[in-house]
Amino acid sequence: MDIVDQVIEAVAEIVEQDRAGLSGATILATIPWDSLAAVSFIAAADEKFGKTLSPRRLASCVTIADLAALVQAAD
Numbered sequence: 001m002d003i004v005d006q007v008i009e010a011v012a013e014i015v016e017q018d019r020a021g022l023s024g025a026t027i028l029a030t031i032p033w034d035s036l037a038a039v040s041f042i043a044a045a046d047e048k049f050g051k052t053l054s055p056r057r058l059a060s061c062v063t064i065a066d067l068a069a070l071v072q073a074a075d
Helices: 003-015 035-049 055-059 066-072
Strands: none
Touching: 003 035, 003 066, 035 055, 035 066, 055 066
8 A cells, every 4th residue: 555545544534534535636625624633644644654744734735645745755
């Protein structure tokens, strides 16, 4: 499973949506993505990927693919 698929899985769990309805091109504003979801994603990135994400950089993400790129680039 590549990083985009893993991020889709994490996002689906966070927003409580079926994974099949999500893709890398999914725009975060079209799903229940709010500040709580963002904080949950930061925690999930730490737990699932061992990555520490910048909240500021996370806020600039528009799509799920952007989230995946952020995870890949994080330390």
